[in-house]
Amino acid sequence: MTENTRRSFLTNTGAAVLGACALPSTRVFAQPSVGGSERAEKGNTLVVIYLRGGADALNVVVPYSNPMYYTVRPTIAIQPEDRDGERGVVKLNDNYGFHPAMAALKPFWDSKQLSAIVNVGSPHPTRSHFDAQDFMEYAAPGDRSMTNGWLNRYLAETKTQDYNPLRAVAMQGLLPRALRGKYPVLAVPQMSASESEGLLDLFDDVYKNRGGVEKGVMEKDLSGGAKTGRKGAVDVGRHTIETLRHFWEIVEGEDAPRTQAKYPRGGLGRRLQMIAKLIKSDCGLECAAVDKGGWDTHQGEGSDDGSINRLLGDLSASMAAFAKDLGKHLERTTILVMTEFGRTVAENGNRGTDHGRGGCMLAMGGKIDGGKIIGDYGTLERKALQDRRDLRVDIDFRTVFGEALKGTHGFDTPSGFFPIFSGREPLGLCKS
């Protein structure tokens, strides 16, 4: 949206874009060969839930048949069975089980609408939250010049002449990086529909780009900060007005869909509930993003009793309610749960774990070829670990992103969509 972004974008994608900027209706990227940037499937939605802080894969998808897991985690391992009031894993197969707080998701596993991916992550060795999130959400490990998030790039690639302001939303005050970038995306503020409408009407005229020249200022002066600055502010205000009007009409208008499930109290549930309304209303929502923080469990992570228990409980109950609320619409919805990295295989001295490398993801919905654990933790013996301490990264997160876009939207990522990334062993994440 900003000049900054725009400029970097121009340098990144070359001259083909210049024409596109002058004519907003043209495709943003170079015209692809057949089957390139087309979106074969219409009407589907990809919902991304980002667990901020680095969720501990081994206590989400538990390798309960591996004795090494219990050896390296004497106080925080999830037991194979219920025992002395301590809840055991929710068994998925002979080797893997969910954390007991995730029982609400078991039915979706059973109906083959849910898969887990383990030893997934970034090839970049960073263990910094900031970098790892940055690289992952821009889907460009190590490339700091990328300023368009991966979902934003998808939106830009597939945009058509019919502008739909609700192709993507973030249900939070500020956009997550995955949705930031050149393609304008709505971050929905928390306020009532009626209040919102009053504000939008009032500022409608103020946020127009005609006549940006200030009184008493020469035109040539405005190629400096004043023009850039004011124009950027006007653009964002203009977009806010148009999009929010549309959003409230769908969510609170006369024909708004009804909620068909009971969501847990809290931010994640409330946000998924709104997203469900958008999906059910057929407004053309293609991507939605929600954050859930608190996964940086250096201490007090615990087994079935600590912070991860609370976090996973809310995540699972919210996802299960969302799926129930969607009903048949779950068939055309993909939910992708991700985090920036996994954590150390061994627990630390504070009933917690430290930043690691390989992690896990969950994928759920009608497009998912479910009931699978994709990837393998391996023996968990030190010599088999990354840097003798972390889960290896066997699966590049970009492969998952690519298959999720393909499976949900029928979108083949063109070459260069993920910079310097070509190799991908198909994972079979989605139904073919």
Add this chain to the structure above:
Amino acid sequence: MRVLFVGVALSVLATGLAAQELRPLTEDEKILHVLSRLTFGPTPGQFGNVKGMGLDKWIEQQLEPEKLPRIDLDKKFAKYQLLGTTPFEQAEIYKKLQEDKGEEDQMMQDLGRFRRQARAEIRAYVVENAMGSSAQLFEVLNDFWRNHFAVDIAKDSVEYTATHYEIHVIRKMSMGRFLPFLQATATHPAMLVFLDNHISRRPPSKSELKQIENRYRRRGSTREQAREQAEIAKQRGLNENYARELMELHTLGVDNGYSQEDVEMVARAFTGWSTDFGADGTGFMYKDGMHDPSRKAVMGRSIPRGRRETGMIEGKTIIGRLAKHKNTANFIATKLVRYLVNDDPPPKIVAAAAKTFKAKKGDIREVVRTILKHPEFFDRRHFKAKFKNPLEFVTSALRATEADVSAPKVIADAVARLGMPIYGCEDPTGWDDTAEAWRDPGVMALRWRFALNLARGKVRGMKIGERFYYQLPEDPLDLMDSLIKKVVPQGLGSNTYAVLERAVFKRVQEGLAESERGRKELARTIVGVLLGSPEFQQQ
């Protein structure tokens, strides 16, 4: 066809020229530029004051905040219980509440109240100072450093130690030298707890590992299993969080001259830098028993340790080296220039600032002086080029309207709702200092709500008083011009101006601007629109 072509050619030419030769800022514009960057927004009378005094003199005064009159803190903050207490005293209050075993529910309520109060107080304190202090540059720099050395009050005891951190670290050091500043953050419980260093300990020694092994053997484990256990114990205890952020965020910048091994070495060197809310009051304690005594080298240089010194010398040595590293000078200079000048930091000003940082041994005041005195500081490209972050937006709105604030907590809440809770950034990176981070669609609606509610007196605890509306012209258009001058002294774009003008005409036609009450109502609406205008979002 030809005419069109000539037109295009001319405009291309004009653009090319404009890029090279921007009109220099006028003297008045320079004042407005300085006021927008070195303050949390100008107050209505401030432009005149600075002009009368002379801009250079005003800047010099701001560079010496010690000599400026201070807010009457005693009166303003009389009700605040935690200000002026030490982390030790705060921990005592907290402990006492926890130990009070009488009524479980009552205890939980008291604890909850204490925690809420702690948060409310620190946020209110920051906002009150930002808004009310005459040492505005000092407050702006406090904001910068609060963000550079970010801690999040959501994390454990940081909730109540942040108050002490703000007063005794941030505010004390923000215009001093970088080295003691870095040391002060490294030894404050807020930072140590936020980045987990207080619990980072040396991996066990050989004899301790042997003991662990023996213990498992006695319990019937095989030799292999016992060895495995000892091996695991070896990995536990060390926490790299602080070490990494010390280099990545506080000094060198990300991936700027250090490796993963260096992070681990630094983490080992800082083992033992811990907390103890004991008698000495600061909350910091070096615990030699936790310290890793192994020999260390960081970034290719060994860390010497004299025989009589404790292991704490290692951390101090590292801090000393990091503080004067050239990458640190560049990193801090770049961030300061981005903050004070432009999202795209002009390389010449950065180079000059970094040079001063090195030459003046990290003297922050001198680095800032270099930036402000640099000829490019007044380049028109930087004029109004920064998008206000939520704290700047809210405080500048209150300052521009001379609002009376009876409940500063409300201001802090408003800033938080716009996405920037004070002392509440979860990332140790602090809040992003570029427009891109704050210009998300949707957030504008929240800004508009704040603008209107403030103007209409609907935000509890904030009121635009009679003083602001005193002696405004009777003629509705004059009234409008006068309010524009007060609220957006740097000027309005022609569209915003025309919209306001039309609104005023409409009121006049409808006969709504004749009574005193009608005019006041009109004035309130104008102020609300001005605060929500695109022009007001820029500084």
